[in-house]
Amino acid sequence: MLKTITLPQPYKLFIFEMSAILMPILVILVVIVIFNVIIFVHELGHFLAARWRGLEVERFQIWFGKPIWKKTHNGVQYGLGWIPFGGFVALPQMVTMEAIEGENQDKVLPPAKPIDKIIVAAAGPLFSFLLAVLTAFFVWGVGKPSYKLNSTTVGYVDPAKPAAKASPAFQEGDKIIAVNGIEVDRWRGDTDTGVSENIMLSEGEIIEFTVEREGSAEPIVVKSGYHIPDTPWWDRRAMRQVGIMMGFRTLVGKVIENGPAADAGIQATDEILSVNGKKAYTFQHVVDAETSGEPATIVILRDGKKITLTLTGRMPTSPKDSKLSYGILPGGDPDLVTSTILYPTPTEQIKHSAGIMYTTITKVVSSESSVGVQHLAGPIGIGKGYYQMLTSPDGWKLALGFTVLFNINLAILNMLPFPVLDGGHITLSILEIIARRPVQPRILEFVQTAFVLMIFSLFIFITSKDVGSFFVGDKEGKIPVFEKVIAPE
Numbered sequence: 001m002l003k004t005i006t007l008p009q010p011y012k013l014f015i016f017e018m019s020a021i022l023m024p025i026l027v028i029l030v031v032i033v034i035f036n037v038i039i040f041v042h043e044l045g046h047f048l049a050a051r052w053r054g055l056e057v058e059r060f061q062i063w064f065g066k067p068i069w070k071k072t073h074n075g076v077q078y079g080l081g082w083i084p085f086g087g088f089v090a091l092p093q094m095v096t097m098e099a100i101e102g103e104n105q106d107k108v109l110p111p112a113k114p115i116d117k118i119i120v121a122a123a124g125p126l127f128s129f130l131l132a133v134l135t136a137f138f139v140w141g142v143g144k145p146s147y148k149l150n151s152t153t154v155g156y157v158d159p160a161k162p163a164a165k166a167s168p169a170f171q172e173g174d175k176i177i178a179v180n181g182i183e184v185d186r187w188r189g190d191t192d193t194g195v196s197e198n199i200m201l202s203e204g205e206i207i208e209f210t211v212e213r214e215g216s217a218e219p220i221v222v223k224s225g226y227h228i229p230d231t232p233w234w235d236r237r238a239m240r241q242v243g244i245m246m247g248f249r250t251l252v253g254k255v256i257e258n259g260p261a262a263d264a265g266i267q268a269t270d271e272i273l274s275v276n277g278k279k280a281y282t283f284q285h286v287v288d289a290e291t292s293g294e295p296a297t298i299v300i301l302r303d304g305k306k307i308t309l310t311l312t313g314r315m316p317t318s319p320k321d322s323k324l325s326y327g328i329l330p331g332g333d334p335d336l337v338t339s340t341i342l343y344p345t346p347t348e349q350i351k352h353s354a355g356i357m358y359t360t361i362t363k364v365v366s367s368e369s370s371v372g373v374q375h376l377a378g379p380i381g382i383g384k385g386y387y388q389m390l391t392s393p394d395g396w397k398l399a400l401g402f403t404v405l406f407n408i409n410l411a412i413l414n415m416l417p418f419p420v421l422d423g424g425h426i427t428l429s430i431l432e433i434i435a436r437r438p439v440q441p442r443i444l445e446f447v448q449t450a451f452v453l454m455i456f457s458l459f460i461f462i463t464s465k466d467v468g469s470f471f472v473g474d475k476e477g478k479i480p481v482f483e484k485v486i487a488p489e
Helices: 009-053 114-142 195-200 260-264 284-292 346-365 379-390 395-414 422-435 441-471
Strands: 059-073 076-090 144-149 154-157 175-179 207-212 220-224 244-246 251-255 271-275 296-302 305-311 328-331 337-342
Touching: 009 059, 009 076, 009 114, 009 379, 009 395, 114 346, 114 395, 114 422, 144 395, 154 284, 175 195, 251 260, 251 271, 260 305, 271 284, 284 296, 284 328, 346 395, 379 395, 379 441
Parallel strands: none
Antiparallel strands: 059 076, 144 337, 154 244, 175 207, 207 220, 251 328, 271 296, 296 305
């Protein structure tokens, strides 16, 4: 006979508090495991190829720096470095890690054939690609969550931003159907079809929008400049903006006690239709009215009925830096976001991931783009992304989909023809075949060391921006508090 055990409230509270502490730790450990698996598979490709081609293998290490753990087996030192970034297989016939790290290498080995170097160098990216393909098959089977903001309507035009000075100027209610000739079907969430993404990734001084405007039989082309908001020095440089907000139903999420809205009888879930006779496409219309200090006519929709109210903003007692307010917090539109499960084929996933990588590289190197190296994510940024995905609904499916992209990026980046990278080894080996002689060891060591220092400097720079993003303050502000207004008798 089964019995139901009811825990006392203190025990329930203790279990809840412990789960709130342990769950983030568990997720972080999962992220670390994912990182190490991805790195291990990549380096395993080099290791197995080197064994196959008969090359000497000295070390197989995950992460850089002096090993904090090491073990020698069959002449190979396996280890874990103290710098949580990357990994390597030490192949003295290709490049000596000891030379790069400033140690002497006395062991003399026969030179490796160029074809062997090419095979070993290419094996790492190949294994990363194969891991991406394997993961893509899992994604194809279990599905990949997709979230779409079902609006491309301009809800608000900032009068102080370029959108208001565009030719012709943006108007509230404009529906954006294309950005720079690229068709869009959502406000953000996709680099191919998102309004925000195509603004951020635009090139040149002018961004061209194709919009449908009420009263116009044909689409209108709006040409706008852009601005980049200021950010703290420790944070990444902001991306391009034009000064428009997405339009959606303006719903009341919460009414603050004793505030003007509460006194007027506004309730949560009320829909604000207009402010001072102007359609409220976004909550920003409410903010502009309440901070003006002037009485505003608000029309709300409740249970199918329109109600007209007059509100005047009042100063909250806290926080100290508050502005005039009605005491209304915005609510989310349940019809705004569509969540679906997609089942893209492995080919579609690989193609999409490669496309994102191509776009990223071209935008970073383009002089016409505002995207720079600082916008790239390092291990901390990628780990943060994994953490956010794993703590969201269906997060493990999101993480699987991102792992496909991550491995494709790892494969492509490592194939770039720069020293230290796998593509650099391949390039040097091809040059050796053409010249019929290898690059002089001293020159090679100098170049390799220089590029290692450059890569580590780049790593430190990107990591500093990853860390800096954690210290960006809450831009939403604090909930206002009002004193009760006592009407005179």
